Amino acid sequence: MSSNFKAIVIGTSTGGLSALPAVLSPLMEDFPLTILIVQHLSAHSDDFMVRHLRKFCDLEVLGAEDKMDTRAGCIYIAPPNYHLMVEEEGTLALSISPPVHFSRPSIDVLFETAADAWQEQLIGIILTGANSDGTSGVKKIKERGGHVLVQDIATAEAETMPASASEFADMILPLDQIGNYLNNLVQNKTS
Amino acid sequence: MVIRPMINDDTVKNNRIEIDLVLEGIYQCYGYDFRNYAHAHIKRRLDHRLSLSRMDNYLEMLHRIIHNEEFFNELLLDLSINVTEMFRDPEFYKSVRESLIPYLQTYPFLKVWHAGCSAGQEVYSMAILMHEEKIIDKTQIYATDFNELILSKAREGIYPVELMKQYTKNYQTAGGKASFAGYYRADYDHVLINQSLKEKILFTYHNLVTDGVFGEMNVIFCRNVLIYFNQELQNRVLKLFYESLIPGGFLCLGSKESLKFSECSPLFEPVSLSQKIYRKKR
Ligand SMILES: C[S@@+](CC[C@H](N)C(=O)[O-])C[C@H]1O[C@@H](n2cnc3c(N)ncnc32)[C@H](O)[C@@H]1O
Numbered sequence: 001m002s003s004n005f006k007a008i009v010i011g012t013s014t015g016g017l018s019a020l021p022a023v024l025s026p027l028m029e030d031f032p033l034t035i036l037i038v039q040h041l042s043a044h045s046d047d048f049m050v051r052h053l054r055k056f057c058d059l060e061v062l063g064a065e066d067k068m069d070t071r072a073g074c075i076y077i078a079p080p081n082y083h084l085m086v087e088e089e090g091t092l093a094l095s096i097s098p099p100v101h102f103s104r105p106s107i108d109v110l111f112e113t114a115a116d117a118w119q120e121q122l123i124g125i126i127l128t129g130a131n132s133d134g135t136s137g138v139k140k141i142k143e144r145g146g147h148v149l150v151q152d153i154a155t156a157e158a159e160t161m162p163a164s165a166s167e168f169a170d171m172i173l174p175l176d177q178i179g180n181y182l183n184n185l186v187q188n189k190t191s
Numbered sequence: 192m193v194i195r196p197m198i199n200d201d202t203v204k205n206n207r208i209e210i211d212l213v214l215e216g217i218y219q220c221y222g223y224d225f226r227n228y229a230h231a232h233i234k235r236r237l238d239h240r241l242s243l244s245r246m247d248n249y250l251e252m253l254h255r256i257i258h259n260e261e262f263f264n265e266l267l268l269d270l271s272i273n274v275t276e277m278f279r280d281p282e283f284y285k286s287v288r289e290s291l292i293p294y295l296q297t298y299p300f301l302k303v304w305h306a307g308c309s310a311g312q313e314v315y316s317m318a319i320l321m322h323e324e325k326i327i328d329k330t331q332i333y334a335t336d337f338n339e340l341i342l343s344k345a346r347e348g349i350y351p352v353e354l355m356k357q358y359t360k361n362y363q364t365a366g367g368k369a370s371f372a373g374y375y376r377a378d379y380d381h382v383l384i385n386q387s388l389k390e391k392i393l394f395t396y397h398n399l400v401t402d403g404v405f406g407e408m409n410v411i412f413c414r415n416v417l418i419y420f421n422q423e424l425q426n427r428v429l430k431l432f433y434e435s436l437i438p439g440g441f442l443c444l445g446s447k448e449s450l451k452f453s454e455c456s457p458l459f460e461p462v463s464l465s466q467k468i469y470r471k472k473r
Contacts (some may be wrong), residue, residue, distance in 0.1 A: 029431045066418045067425070067452040085231040088203065093229045094418050094447050097236070105287055113231045116203050144203070 010108030015157025024181030111137025129161025305415030311345030
């Protein structure tokens with residue numbers, strides 16, 4: 001396992017509105033990785049997720065925009081009705097290509113492009129959700145040498161997504177332990 | 192299931208080399224220049240076609256592209272995402288009514304360009320809006336795309352009837368002033384846009400990467416096209432728009448596109464930052 005992570009991608013659908021704060025709020029103030037999030041939402045919702053998560057985080061939360069640079073310690077949320085992708089240089093790109101697993105944004109699209117961009121420096125996390133979007137994504141993260149974390153289904157509001165992804169998990173954790181696990185992971189990085 | 196990382200750490204780099212060769216081949220062979228499109232987008236579309244046509248790698252695909260024009264045409268459709276809607280992003284149309292139309296009403300005649308118009312939905316939406324705001328009679332609309340197939344659909348203006356529910360909702364949210372159903376004729380499974388709306392529109396081929404200035408425009412709409420380009424190509428195309436606009440002309444981008452990260456941003460001033468409406472500086 002790499003000891004030098006740069007970025008985290010997180011995917012969730014049903015139940016994500018409460019699961020995401022549980023993961024993000026324990027993160028330390030100077031958390032050093034870039035975090036990208038896909039939460040399935042209705043195509044017609046606004047920047048609600050950005051405002052919602054700001055209430056729970058010490059870290060900066062931004063709506064992802066096309067050609068935006070990614071910074072360490074910053075959280076980027078995929079906008080409703082667009083796919084979010086990462087270019088190999090680490091800049092963000094959006095697209096309105098057709099939905100994947102009936103979803104736009106799709107977790108697979110973010111995870112697969114992030115896997116190419118950050119390779120073994122990437123952590124992929126699948127939380128509660130009611131379809132199997134994200135499974136090909138974590139498979140790709142494994143292929144590129146990254147680290148995969150899946151929420152324990154016993155703590156998930158909807159099981160399908162974590163159950164389907166768990167085949168590729170390096171680590172399965174209950175919801176309330178994920179944030180601290182990430183803190184420890186990045187603090188131990190030089191040891 | 193245990194997946195080991197590939198022994199060859201250069202997979203990503205090597206993929207990139209192969210993909211660049213594919214794009215070079217397409218350019219040499221057919222003149223379509225995708226070399227400065229956003230790489231992540233191109234890779235996903237190629238991967239999609241790769242798995243559908245059960246090929247093993249990009250070079251196999253390149254061979255097929257060069258030797259089989261039909262296959263290339265299929266791929267062209269993959270690469271030019273044509274997803275569109277009538278009154279997509281209703282808030283944007285509202286903002287056009289409020290912040291753009293008052294300016295446009297002051298001109299004796301207007302030239303409007305929809306660049307990357309896809310199957311025409313955006314063009315007809317704007318024509319409806321301009322009709323309702325009583326400026327359509329003094330307006331010439333140019334609608335261009337680099338995909339001939341999609342252009343012929345745009346000219347026809349025939350859309351599946353099941354889309355009308357969403358379009359109607361968008362129209363109403365966008366501040367529509369009449370009955371949306373008055374703008375088309377419905378057959379049992381499709382609708383046909385009114386001839387009167389079409390008369391003001393010239394649909395024609397134009398490739399933003401390889402073709403030149405389209406002159407003296409009052410307004411350019413280019414929505415959800417620039418996201419498929421890399422920063423360098425975005426800059427080039429934004430300069431093309433700058434040169435195609437009259438001083439004080441308007442440029443409207445997609446909701447998630449902006450000039451913020453572009454070197455062209457000093458050339459324009461914002462009219463609505465949230466709806467991505469800009470004005471060429473005088
Ligand atoms: C996603 S659609 C956008 C349609 C519409 N403007 C909207 O926002 O709903 C993108 C369109 O850009 C066109 N396009 C892509 N590259 C182009 C180029 N180099 N020159 C002209 N059109 C291009 C595609 O064919 C496609 O129809």
